[in-house]
Structure formats: C-alpha cells, structure tokens
Amino acid sequence: MKHTTPKATRHVNQNEGLIFEKSSPGKAAWKLAPLDVPEVDTSKLLGSSERRDLGNMPEVSEIEIIRHFTRLSTWNYAIDLGMYPLGSCTMKYNPRVNEAVARVEGIANGHPYQPERISQGALQIFKTLSECLIEITGMDAITLQPAAGAHGEMTGLLMVRAYHHAQGRPRKKILIPDSAHGTNPATAAMVDYAVENLKSDSRGMVDIAALAAQMNEDVAALMLTNPNTLGVFEQDIHRIADILHAKGGLLYMDGANMNALVGKVRPGDFGVDVMHLNLHKTFSTPHGGGGPGSGPVAIKKILEPFLPTPVVVTKPDGTLGFEYNRPQSVGRVRAFYGNFGMFVRALAYIQANGPDGLRQTTEDAVLNANYIRKGLEGTYDLPYSTPTMHEVVFSDKLQARKGVRTMDIAKRLIDYGFHPYTTAFPLIVPGALMIEPTESESKEEMDLFVEAMKSIADEVEEDPQTVLDAPHSTRVSRLDETAAARKPVLRWKPAV
Amino acid sequence: MRYLPKSPADREAMLKAIGLRSVDDLFAPIPAEYRLTRDLKVPRQMAESEIVDYFRQRSRENGEGYTSFLGAGAYFHYRPVIIDSLISRGEFLTAYTPYQAEISQGTLQSIFEFQTMICELTGMEVANASMYDGSTAAAEAVMMAVRLTGRRSVVVARSLHPEYREVLATYATHQGMPLSVAGFGKDGRVNLAELENSITPETACVLIQSPNFFGTIEDVKATAEIAHRHGAMLVVSIAEAVSLGIVEPPREADVIAMEAQSFGVPLGFGGPYCGVIATREKYVRQMPGRLVGQTVDKQGKRGFVLTLATREQHIRREKATSNICTNQALVALMVNIFMTVYGKVGLRELAKQNMAKTAYAAGQFAKHGKVLFGDAPRFNEFVVETSEDPHAINSRLLGHKIVGGLPLKKFYPELGNAALWCCTELTTRISIDTAVGVVAENEGSEPSPREEAGVVEVAR
Numbered sequence: 021m022k023h024t025t026p027k028a029t030r031h032v033n034q035n036e037g038l039i040f041e042k043s044s045p046g047k048a049a050w051k052l053a054p055l056d057v058p059e060v061d062t063s064k065l066l067g068s069s070e071r072r073d074l075g076n077m078p079e080v081s082e083i084e085i086i087r088h089f090t091r092l093s094t095w096n097y098a099i100d101l102g103m104y105p106l107g108s109c110t111m112k113y114n115p116r117v118n119e120a121v122a123r124v125e126g127i128a129n130g131h132p133y134q135p136e137r138i139s140q141g142a143l144q145i146f147k148t149l150s151e152c153l154i155e156i157t158g159m160d161a162i163t164l165q166p167a168a169g170a171h172g173e174m175t176g177l178l179m180v181r182a183y184h185h186a187q188g189r190p191r192k193k194i195l196i197p198d199s200a201h202g203t204n205p206a207t208a209a210m211v212d213y214a215v216e217n218l219k220s221d222s223r224g225m226v227d228i229a230a231l232a233a234q235m236n237e238d239v240a241a242l243m244l245t246n247p248n249t250l251g252v253f254e255q256d257i258h259r260i261a262d263i264l265h266a267k268g269g270l271l272y273m274d275g276a277n278m279n280a281l282v283g284k285v286r287p288g289d290f291g292v293d294v295m296h297l298n299l300h301k302t303f304s305t306p307h308g309g310g311g312p313g314s315g316p317v318a319i320k321k322i323l324e325p326f327l328p329t330p331v332v333v334t335k336p337d338g339t340l341g342f343e344y345n346r347p348q349s350v351g352r353v354r355a356f357y358g359n360f361g362m363f364v365r366a367l368a369y370i371q372a373n374g375p376d377g378l379r380q381t382t383e384d385a386v387l388n389a390n391y392i393r394k395g396l397e398g399t400y401d402l403p404y405s406t407p408t409m410h411e412v413v414f415s416d417k418l419q420a421r422k423g424v425r426t427m428d429i430a431k432r433l434i435d436y437g438f439h440p441y442t443t444a445f446p447l448i449v450p451g452a453l454m455i456e457p458t459e460s461e462s463k464e465e466m467d468l469f470v471e472a473m474k475s476i477a478d479e480v481e482e483d484p485q486t487v488l489d490a491p492h493s494t495r496v497s498r499l500d501e502t503a504a505a506r507k508p509v510l511r512w513k514p515a516v
Numbered sequence: 517m518r519y520l521p522k523s524p525a526d527r528e529a530m531l532k533a534i535g536l537r538s539v540d541d542l543f544a545p546i547p548a549e550y551r552l553t554r555d556l557k558v559p560r561q562m563a564e565s566e567i568v569d570y571f572r573q574r575s576r577e578n579g580e581g582y583t584s585f586l587g588a589g590a591y592f593h594y595r596p597v598i599i600d601s602l603i604s605r606g607e608f609l610t611a612y613t614p615y616q617a618e619i620s621q622g623t624l625q626s627i628f629e630f631q632t633m634i635c636e637l638t639g640m641e642v643a644n645a646s647m648y649d650g651s652t653a654a655a656e657a658v659m660m661a662v663r664l665t666g667r668r669s670v671v672v673a674r675s676l677h678p679e680y681r682e683v684l685a686t687y688a689t690h691q692g693m694p695l696s697v698a699g700f701g702k703d704g705r706v707n708l709a710e711l712e713n714s715i716t717p718e719t720a721c722v723l724i725q726s727p728n729f730f731g732t733i734e735d736v737k738a739t740a741e742i743a744h745r746h747g748a749m750l751v752v753s754i755a756e757a758v759s760l761g762i763v764e765p766p767r768e769a770d771v772i773a774m775e776a777q778s779f780g781v782p783l784g785f786g787g788p789y790c791g792v793i794a795t796r797e798k799y800v801r802q803m804p805g806r807l808v809g810q811t812v813d814k815q816g817k818r819g820f821v822l823t824l825a826t827r828e829q830h831i832r833r834e835k836a837t838s839n840i841c842t843n844q845a846l847v848a849l850m851v852n853i854f855m856t857v858y859g860k861v862g863l864r865e866l867a868k869q870n871m872a873k874t875a876y877a878a879g880q881f882a883k884h885g886k887v888l889f890g891d892a893p894r895f896n897e898f899v900v901e902t903s904e905d906p907h908a909i910n911s912r913l914l915g916h917k918i919v920g921g922l923p924l925k926k927f928y929p930e931l932g933n934a935a936l937w938c939c940t941e942l943t944t945r946i947s948i949d950t951a952v953g954v955v956a957e958n959e960g961s962e963p964s965p966r967e968e969a970g971v972v973e974v975a976r
Contacts, residue, residue, distance in 0.1 A: 039629050039856055050596070050862035052869055056945040057876035062762055062868055065875065066893045069733045071764045075636040077860035085856050086598060092622035093607035096614075100606030113519050114610050117564050122784075123600070126575030131586045132786030134579045134919050135910065141578030142785045152558045167648035167787070168842035170829070181690060206829035206839035212690045215834045253545040283556050284543055290550045300842060308603075308846025309623040310613040310806065311646070312788035315842075328686075351686035355589060355651035355679040356786025364571065371570065374561025377517035384520055384527075386542045391530045407545045431618070440616055445830075462521035463530060494618040496819040501617075504811035504823040508800065510642045511632040512810075 023475045027102070027468045028437025030493050036091040040512050043078035049085055076514055095495060096309075097439045103465050105392075107411045107442035107454025108201065108249055110279045110301035112385075115372060118304065118365035127364055132356040136341045142360065143340035146332045149367045150316075153297060156378070157275075158288025159318035165328045165358040169276060172296030172315025173207040173243070175328060178350040179294060179319060180241045180270050181211055182326040186348065189268065191240035197226055199250060199446040204243045204274060213240060220448055224250040224404040226260055235267050241294075245274040246287070249446040249454070250404055251389060251411035253280070261291025270294060278302040279458065280386055280410035283379035287318075294319045299359075303366035314362035328353050384459035385410045388466060392455055395470035399477045403449050410458075416451035419477065422484040426451045429476055431498065432490035436472035517561070578785075583947045584919040587897045587938025588729065589650065589677050589755045590786060591778045593866075594942055599780045599853045603846055613806070613845070617821045623845070624820035627808040630852040637760045637855070637863075638774065639767035640794035644805035646844040647791030650775025651680040654723060654753045655687040656804045656838055657773035657793050661721035661749040662693060663802045663837070669694040670721055671714045671748075673706040675728035677755055678927040684723070693720075704732035704889025704899070712742045721749040726766055727759050729927075730936065731874075731897025732889050740768035757851075758940075759895040761858075761867030771795045780854030781847055790847040801827060804838030866941055870896040873939035877948045881937070884956040888934060897938045899924065899931070904958045906935035913954050918947060920954075 063070050080088075097104070104111035122128065130142050150162045166172035177194070184191045193214040196204045205215045218234060221227040226244065242264055247253045254260060261271050273287050273295035279302045281287070287295050299305045299314035307313075319327070329349045330342035342357075373381060386409050393402070393412040400414035416426040430440030430453075442454035457466060479487050491497065522530075527539070536542065543551065562570070584592060603609060607622060614620030614627075627645045634643035647653035658670050670688065672681055674697050681697075688695055698711040706724055715722070722743040726734035736752060743750040752766040757778040766772060777789040795803060801824065809823035829836040858866055878887050878898045888899040900921060902909065910920040921935035928934070939948065 036625075038625070038632075040632065043859070048859070048862060049598075049857045050859075050866075052862075052865055052941060055869060055872055057872050057948075060868070060872045060875045062871055065871060066733070066763065069764050069893050071760070071762055071864075074761070074860045074863060077633060077636050077863065078856055079859045079861060080856065082598065082857070085853065086602070088856075089602040089608075089626065089853065090605065092625055093602070093605040094622065095619075095625075096607040096611045096622040097616070097619035098607045099610035104610075104612065106612055109612055111610075111612060115519060117567055119604065119609075121568060121571035123782075124571050124575040126578035126580030127571060128782040128784055129580075129592065130578045130785040131584050131592070131783050131919065132590050133586050133588055133922050134582070134584065135914065138577075138579040138582065138914065138919070139785070141574035141576065144577065145574055148559075155557050167652070167844075168840070170839040170841045171648060171652070174839060178686065178690065201841075202828075202830040202833045202836070203839050203841050205834035206832070206836040209834040209836075210687075210691075210839050212692065255545055255547060257550075258547065283552065285546050285550050285552055289552075290547075298842075306609045306846065307612045307842075308609055309611045309620075309627075309849065310845030311843040312648075312845075312847055313842035314788075351689070352679060352682040353652075353686055354683060354787075355649055355677065358786070359788040360785040361782070361788050368567050368571070371559050371562040371567050372519065372564070373517060375555035375558055377519075377561050378556060378558065380517050380520060383539045383542070384522060387527065387530055387534075387539065390534050390536075390542060394534045409542075409545070430616070434616065434619055439612075439619065459520055463526045465521075491618050496618055496621060496813040496817055497815060499617050499813050499819045499821045500811045501821050501823065504809040504821050505826075508642075508807070508823055509810040510628075510797075510800070510807055510823075511635045512628070 023479055025436040025472055033094045034091040036088060038512050039078050039080060039088055040076060042080050042084055045079055047079045047081050049080060049082040102437060103457060103461050103469055104439040105441045105455045105457050107456040108276055110456060110458055112304055112458040113460040114304055114306040115369060118368045121368050122361050122364045140340060143332055145363055145367055147340060149363050152370050153316055153318060156282055157295060157318040158286025160321045161324045161327065162316055162318045163327050164316045164363055165354055166315040166317060167354055167359050168311065168313035169296055169298045169315045170203040170207060171353060172317045173203055174210055175353050176272055176294045176296055176317045177207060177211045179323045179326040180272065182350050183323055184240055192238045193240065195234060195239055195242040197244065199248050199448050200243060200245060201274060201276060223406045224252045225254050228256055228259055231260060232263050235263050235269060237267055239269045241270040241272045243272045243274060245276060247277045247280045247409040250413045251408045252404065252406045253409050257290045276301060277410060280382065282382045283375065284382050294323055299362045299366040304369040305362045305365040312359050312362060314359040326350050381459045388457040388459060388461055391466055392457055392470060396473055399474050400453060411454060411456035413449055414453040415449050416453065419480045420451060422480050424480045424484050424487050426453050428487050428490065432476050432487045433472060434491040435493045438469060438472060582917050582919050585921050585937045585951060586919055588922045588936055590783050591756055591940060592783055592942055593758060593778050593940050595780050595782065596857045599850050602853055603849050608849060609846065614822060617819065621819060624808050626849055626852055628810060628820050630848050631808060633855045634792055634794055637765065638772045638794045639765040640772055641797040642800050643792055643794035644803055644807055646848040647793055647805055648844060649787065649789040649791045650753060650755050651683040653773040653791030653793050654680050655684045657751045657771045658684060658721055658723055659691065660771060660802050661751055664799060665720040665749060667718050667720040668692060669716060669718045670723060671696050671698055671711060671719055673698050673724040675700045675704065675706055675730060676723060676725040676753060677729045680753060703891040704730045705734050705892050706739065708738055708742060715746045715748055719746060719748040721751045723751045723753065725753040725755060727756055727895040730889055730899050731894045733763055733893045733895060736766040737768050756895060758867050758870060761863035762871060763895055776851040779851040781850050788844055788847050790844045790851050800824065802837055804840055806843060869941040873943045874898060877937065877939045880948060880952040881955065884952065884959040896940060897936055899934050899936055901932065901934040902955060902959060905933055909955055913951060916950055916954065918951055920951060
C-alpha cells in the first residue's frame with residue numbers, strides 16, 4: 021500500500037460492547053421526584069394486566085451511557101467529519117441554529133391538540149414555510165403532512181388518483197423511467213397502480229418517442245425525477261408535459277434532486293402538476309442515520325380539493341387554524357400534522373439563506389459536481405456525456421477489466437477518509453459511481469477527493485488486491501452480509 | 517452566505533478549470549424560457565440572532581408556560597438531558613442510513629440494541645427500526661397481515677385512536693381492503709361480541725389499541741382468542757409506550773404497531789415521532805422497514821449490518837413490502853437512550869408514578885363529573901363526562917394557564933360532553949386540584965374540603 025492520503029490519519033478509538041453486557045442489578049441512571057399524591061397498589065388496579073418482569077432491560081449508570089453512545093458515535097462517518105458524496109441523498113451541512121430553534125420550549129413542547137388560540141406560533145411556522153415552498157417550486161398549494169419523500173410520493177399519487185376519479189375517468193397505470201428511485205414503483209404499487217417502465221434515450225433522458233407511444237388514457241401520471249438520477253436536466257420537459265396533458269395525464273415530479281434547481285428554475289413553470297420535496301435533502305434537516313425526514317407535496321390548483329386533512333387556513337378573525345371539512349380530501353396520511361420539527365429547521369435554513377443565498381447554494385452545488393466531473397473524466401468512464409447538474413454518474417467499466425467493481429472502489433475510498441458515493445445506482449448504468457458533492461464542500465476538500473479517486477484508479481492498475489480487500493483502516497473489515505441474511509440475528513440474547 | 521465554503525476566487529478558479537466563463541453556462545441545459553430571472557420571494561437573508569429571535573417569538577405564541585392535561589397519542593414525559601447531549605453528536609446527527617457498514621457501526625449497533633429492547637418490552641421476537649409514527653405503523657402492520665393471510669378485510673376497534681383509523685382508511689381505500697369497525701362497551705373496551713360478529717372468512721386481522729384511546733387496557737387475550745379462532749391475525753397498537761413498564765404487553769398479538777414518542781421524544785406539535793413494528797420471527801420476511809442483523813467481518817470480529825434488504829424498495833421496487841425509505845432513525849436513537857436510562861427498574865417505577873397521578877386525578881374528578889369506563893383497568897388517561905361543555909371548561913382553564921382534557925365530541929359524538937384527560941409523572945397535584953376546581957365551578961356536586969383547598973389556591 022504505497023499510496024497515502026493527506027486527508028486522514030488512523031487513530032485509536034475505544035472498544036465497546038453491547039449495553040446489555042454492562043448491565044448489573046442495582047445500577048441506575050434515573051431518579052424520580054417524590055410522589056405528591058398517594059401511592060397506588062398497581063396489582064389491585066391492574067389485576068391480571070399487571071406486568072411482573074421487564075426481562076433483559078439494562079441496568080446501567082449515567083456515565084456508562086454517556087461513554088457507551090459516545091464511543092459508538094466515534095465509529096460513524098458523518099458530514100461533520102468530511103465530504104459525504106452520496107448521489108441523490110444531498111448530504112449537505114446541517115446548520116446548528118436549526119437544532120437550537122427546534123428546541124425552544126414552546127416549539128419543542130407544543131402539544132398537537134392544544135387549542136388553536138395558543139398554537140398561533142406553530143401555525144405561523146406552517147404558513148410561512150408553506151408560502152416559501154410554494155414560491156420556490158412555483159406551485160399553487162402544498163401539504164406538509166407526509167413524513168418522508170416516499171410518503172410524499174404516496175400522498176401525491178393518492179391525489180392523482182382522486183383527481184382522475186373526480187373526473188369520472190379512473191386510470192390504471194403510472195409510467196416510470198428506468199432511471200427512477202426504487203421508491204417510485206414501490207409507491208405506485210402501494211396505491212394500486214400498475215407500473216409501466218419507460219426507457220431512457222442515449223442521452224440518459226426520457227425517450228420522447230417512446231413516451232408518446234406509451235401514453236394513453238390508461239396512464240394516470242408519469243413520475244419523473246428532474247434532474248434525473250444521472251444528474252441530467254430533462255431538456256424536453258415541456259414536450260413531456262404536453263404529451264401527458266394532451267391525453268389527460270398528470271406530471272409528477274420526484275423532487276429528490278431539487279438542490280439543483282432552487283432559485284434557478286421552478287417546476288411549476290415547466291409543467292409539473294404535483295411534486296414532493298425532501299426537507300432532509302434540499303432544506304438541510306439532518307439525516308440522523310436514516311431519518312426523520314419530511315416530504316411536503318406541492319400541487320397545482322386542479323389538485324387542491326384533494327389535499328390531505330387538515331389544511332392550515334386564515335380564519336375570518338385573522339387568526340390561523342386547521343380546516344378539517346374537505347369532502348374531496350384523500351384523507352389523512354399520518355396522525356397529527358407531519359414532522360413539525362423538520363418544518364422549523366427547514367424554515368430556519370431558508371431564513372439563513374434568503375433569496376440570494378438559496379440561488380448561490382444551487383450554483384455552488386452544480387459548480388461542485390461539474391468540478392468533480394472535470395477532475396475525474398478520463399480516469400473513470402463517463403457513460404453519458406450530457407451536461408451535469410448537481411451530481412455526476414461514472415461507471416466502473418475501466419476498473420472492471422481488473423476485476424474491481426464500484427463497491428470495491430467505494431470501500432477503498434473509506435481508507436482515504438471519505439464516505440463512498442452511491443454505488444450501483446441508477447440501474448441504467450452498470451457499475452455506477454453516483455457522486456453528489458453538494459454545495460457544502462470547499463475546493464480543497466474536492467481536490468482531495470479527486471486526488472483520492474485518481475490514486476485508487478492507479479492502485480487498480482498496480483495492485484488491484486489492495487482495492488478488493490478494502491477497507492483496511494476501519495475497526496471492522498468487510499462484513500459477511502450473506503450470513504447475516506441467511507440466519508438473521510436481529511436481537512441480543514443472554515448466553516445460556 | 518455563511519454556510520458556503522468558497523471565496524469568489526475559488527469559484528473563478530473552478531469555473532476556469534471546468535472551461536466555462538460564467539456560472540450561467542452551468543445552467544445552459546435548462547431551456548431559457550423556464551429560467552428564473554428574478555429573486556425568489558422568500559424572507560431576506562437573516563442573521564443567526566434574528567432567526568433565534570423569530571422562533572422565540574413563535575414559541576411565546578405557542579403555549580409556552582402552560583400546564584397540559586392532553587395525551588391522546590402524544591405524551592408529555594420528562595426527557596433526560598443526556599438524550600439531547602448524545603443525539604447532538606455530529607456523528608449520529610449528520611450520518612446517512614448505515615449502508616456502508618464499516619463506517620456506520622455506531623448507528624448499526626445502537627439500532628441492534630433498540631431492536632433488542634423493543635423485543636424485551638413488547639414480548640415479540642423481532643422489531644424494526646423504525647416507521648414514521650404509530651399511525652402509519654398500524655396501517656403497515658395491517659397490510660403485512662393482509663400479505664401473510666392472503667385475506668383482504670380488516671376489523672378495527674372504535675377505541676383505536678381516531679386519527680390512526682383515518683390513516684388506515686386512507687391506506688386501505690386503494691388497496692381494496694374493506695374496513696369494519698367494532699364499537700366499545702360500557703367498560704370502554706372493544707365489544708367482543710360485536711367484534712366477533714364483524715369477522716368474516718375474509719378478515720385478515722383485527723386491529724385494537726391497548727391501552728386504548730380512552731386509556732383503558734383491553735382484554736388482549738380474549739381478543740386474540742377470537743381472532744385466531746377465525747384464522748385472523750391480531751394486530752395491537754400501543755400509543756403510550758410508558759405503559760409497557762407496568763402493563764403486561766400484548767404477547768398474544770401477531771404484530772405490534774407501536775408509537776414510541778413517550779420514550780424521550782419531544783411533543784414537538786405532533787412530530788417527528790417514532791413508529792415501530794414488532795412481530796414473530798416467522799413473519800419477518802413480510803415486515804416493512806429496516807432491520808439490523810449481527811454478523812462477523814473477515815477476521816471473525818462481531819459487527820452489524822442492514823439485513824433482509826430484499827424486502828425493501830431499493831431492491832424489490834414495485835414488489836417491496838413497503839415504499840418506506842427514510843425512516844425516523846435519530847428519533848429511534850432518542851428512544852433507545854431513554855430506554856437505557858430507565859431500564860429494567862426505572863421504567864416500572866416511572867409507569868407506577870403515572871398510574872398514581874392518574875388514579876388520584878380520576879378520584880378527584882369523580883367527585884364532580886362522571887368518570888367513564890371505570891370497570892376496566894386504565895393506565896394514565898381517563899374520560900370525564902360533565903354537564904358543561906368541556907370546551908367552555910377549557911376556556912376557563914386557559915385563564916389559569918392550564919390546557920384541559922381533549923373534548924371527545926369531534927371523534928365520538930355519542931359521548932356527549934366527555935373529555936379525555938391524561939396525567940404523567942410530570943403532572944403536579946396542585947395542577948390537578950386547580951383543574952378539578954375549575955371543572956367543579958359549574959357542576960352540581962359538593963366539592964370535598966380537599967378540592968376547596970385547590971379552588972382557594974386558584975383564587976389567590
């Protein structure tokens with residue numbers, strides 16, 4: 021291993037067992053205040069419903085818990101440590117003021133059923149964020165209720181379904197390009213639509229002729245990601261919209277890649293009828309190891325009657341409130357009103373940016389992706405030469421000749437101090453390396469990334485085994501996923 | 517813009533390296549007629565101090581400083597401070613889904629511990645981590661039962677959280693899943709005779725909640741016997757997780773759909789919360805959501821990975837068990853830390869305090885209003901029927917900076933002037949006495965000396 025990196029150095033980190041392995045009777049990390057009401061006899065109150073035993077729940081002290089989770093945390097890579105170029109995931113900086121304002125008392129402790137007259141603060145946040153997102157997308161109305169992107173997709177398609185039903189012409193299927201996220205077809209199936217695949221053309225865009233041929237009165241909508249998962253803007257977007265609209269279909273946009281567009285172009289202006297946003301991508305709310313997210317759905321006027329209940333409205337007395345009486349609504353998709361804590365963070369992000377900051381953010385995100393493309397072109401195969409927006413997709417074609425695949429390169433990147441890019445997606449690129457730097461990376465960090473990727477390409481030529489065996493510097497080496505799936509061990513059990 | 521790490525010179529240099537003259541060239545692929553040539557109409561760029569001020573102001577308009585007796589699926593319990601200390605570590609907060617296991621062992625091990633503790637508490641064999649919330653977990657659990665039984669219809673208890681029922685209806689409509697509802701009896705529990713009559717050979721599952729929406733603990737065993745006798749599964753929703761410290765878990769259930777918000781998650785005006793599905797090992801391959809499994813690395817060292825991903829959308833696309841991708845991982849971590857802090861003994865003591873406060877409050881309210889459903893055990897909620905409209909009572913309570921119980925007329929017109937009250941370990945005797953005093957103002961019965969003391973305190 022002659023290649024080294026200036027990005028990272030190995031250092032000691034702590035071993036730590038499972039919390040259950042530290043437990044022993046009599047240790048405690050809790051203390052309750054003395055009761056100011058009489059004690060109760062729970063056996064008498066509960067009878068046979070009383071629980072006698074809490075099994076193997078742990079008993080540990082506070083310092084042990086602090087060390088336990090702090091040690092675990094040091095085993096994670098994170099945006100806070102460095103570039104996290106997962107394509108389609110938009111791993112941007114998560115501003116800390118977002119976290120601070122989400123913890124202000126009335127915001128953190130507001131109960132969803134408290135009277136509207138003492139909920140005006142929360143309702144104002146709903147209203148202001150909604151107005152911002154409507155303006156950013158160029159749409160007419162919005163629901164903030166869906167809890168994540170895929171949940172937003174479901175909500176959007178439910179509205180599409182309700183719309184066609186109200187027109188008296190229920191439809192059967194959804195068109196989905198072969199480059200789409202897996203959530204798109206899974207969502208269509210959940211709302212009982214058949215899925216029909218749509219081929220991409222040689223530029224990686226929707227094949228207009230194929231679309232025109234496949235479009236008919238059975239098609240409820242096309243689900244399109246724009247820019248698509250190749251990071252390519254669908255240049256014929258207006259023709260796509262026209263083809264759909266001419267036959268009464270709707271254009272659904274998966275807004276996962278909205279970070280390429282904010283402040284530069286608005287989906288509502290190029291023919292989109294319904295779209296979701298990912299506040300945990302474009303609007304900087306933290307991914308938190310997999311969630312929470314938030315997936316607002318913005319729509320055109322024609323879909324407004326079908327919005328989930330409740331909807332925030334201004335009442336005659338000027339105060340804000342929830343409106344429940346919406347007979348054509350698709351209903352609720354979640355209890356209460358959505359992931360409110362994420363609304364707070366997203367609004368704080370918009371305020372910190374303003375119109376100029378949002379535009380500059382988008383420009384930097386696109387600039388960064390193009391800079392990486394330029395840096396790695398020639399070293400890695402670029403299957404589509406179409407202009408890049410916020411992410412760039414290479415393939416492992418050149419390295420595969422030495423038996424090294426995208427996942428191997430990704431694992432080796434870990435030794436260089438980076439989180440890998442997205443591997444093996446989109447499906448239309450065999451052996452894909454999908455790289456999205458976001459706006460949060462400096463020129464220096466990206467220079468290090470390009471250098472690392474080039475160094476790995478050299479290693480593939482000189483010493484492919486080093487790459488195939490990577491990572492070499494992590495606390496665990498490659499894990500046996502097949503064994504994990506064959507005989508699943510999904511919980512700890514005490515040794516017998 | 518303070519989040520962007522580039523100087524104008526950096527941008528120049530990068531454009532030059534790419535071979536472009538201006539940033540506009542980067543956006544050339546977007547047809548000119550659609551390009552936005554004006555500023556977005558969003559608030560101007562604000563300083564951090566202004567942002568903090570803005571949200572402090574909103575907080576003051578949002579019930580700051582009120583004492584609340586609301587529960588109904590969202591509970592105000594104490595959150596140990598170490599929860600926020602630990603989840604604020606950037607390595608947890610700013611990491612993605614742990615697909616790259618070698619640099620995600622922290623998240624993966626903590627999820628494995630979460631799955632273990634949920635199993636211990638629910639009496640189930642496997643648990644996922646996580647679903648969006650209790651309502652969508654319930655809907656997905658029902659869809660899971662539909663796949664497992666090959667049957668299509670569902671019987672739902674009317675004592676299930678009304679908004680959970682609405683969510684299930686939304687999910688079920690387009691799945692062609694007929695729903696029927698079984699009412700509740702005088703003890704507030706699901707009417708078992710009616711439930712049994714609603715079951716048909718097409719019933720995939722029965723869905724109940726325990727403790728139910730009224731805080732009443734259902735007879736899970738009897739419900740399970742009925743469901744199983746007809747070849748249907750039993751799905752039990754748990755909305756108040758703290759109950760698991762003292763209430764026997766629904767071990768007879770086939771699937772448990774849980775809302776874990778009570779375990780250290782802020783009320784946050786309704787979200788983000790933490791749904792969980794737990795079930796039997798034999799059903800795991802029809803379970804939605806992410807699962808972490810234990811395995812070994814090349815040197816035989818213990819490690820953890822995401823597993824059984826062939827159930828999931830990114831592999832199976834339209835044939836997946838669910839479309840769920842992003843979940844509630846960081847919230848699950850809060851829940852995990854909370855469960856670790858209270859543990860085997862603390863959770864029981866915490867649950868007992870909830871019961872003591874609730875028993876006291878119900879006893880006091882019973883002197884002035886009618887406490888319904890007293891014949892079955894309850895956890896930390898109870899229903900009070902008054903002669904006065906509870907909205908009017910609540911208006912007066914707001915004057916004392918108290919948010920009274922949830923008026924139930926909107927969800928259960930048949931219950932008339934009833935409201936759902938909740939007490940947790942944080943509810944003080946003084947606030948209970950004050951609230952009882954305000955309720956008593958327009959009720960007929962004679963307040964006992966103790967309540968008078970409460971009223972006097974208010975008058976001061």
